[in-house]
Amino acid sequence: MNFSRRFRASVSALLGVASAAAVTVGGVLAATAPAAAQEPPGPPLRNVKYTVFAEQPFYVDIYYRDVDPPNWAAYSHNPYSFSPKAKAQIGPDQQWNLDVQLADPDQWAMVTATSGPGEAKPNIHCVLAVDGVVVATDQGPKGALCSIRSW
Incomplete structure (x- = not known):
């Protein structure tokens, strides 16, 4: 296997791992968003x-x-x-x-x-x-x- 093919395979593997990490982090951040930001406002004054x-x-x-x-x-x-x-x-x-x-x-x-x-x-x-x-x-x-x- 030549160097360029190995390089492309490595880059492709890294991008796949980075993409999976981004999805995981995004999901964790969305799941831990503060509940207060999603609560409806209180009764009118x-x-x-x-x-x-x-x-x-x-x-x-x-x-x-x-x-x-x-x-x-x-x-x-x-x-x-x-x-x-x-x-x-x-x-x-x-x-x-x-x-x-x-x-x-x-x-x-x-x-x-x-x-x-x-x-x-x-x-x-x-x-x-x-x-x-x-x-x-x-x-x-x-x-x-x-x-x-x-x-």
């Missing part, structure tokens, strides 16, 4: 609007939910990590408003405001709207809680 005001000017503490906790266990382990606190001066002409986006407002939308200890009774009001529709209101002399959750 819904607009939640929180409004707090009072009949008398007053500083209040406001707790609200601005993200969906990943599950009940995570929330119940530390609810305050999912419920930021704001301090705001409110009154009849001074509202505190916040728009957030939640995937499950029926479960997680919530706003509460309190005037704290003391004799003052500013008569606090809250309003919770989802996608532009008011779904909960409350009022009380020293605080109010707006939520649509079932628990």
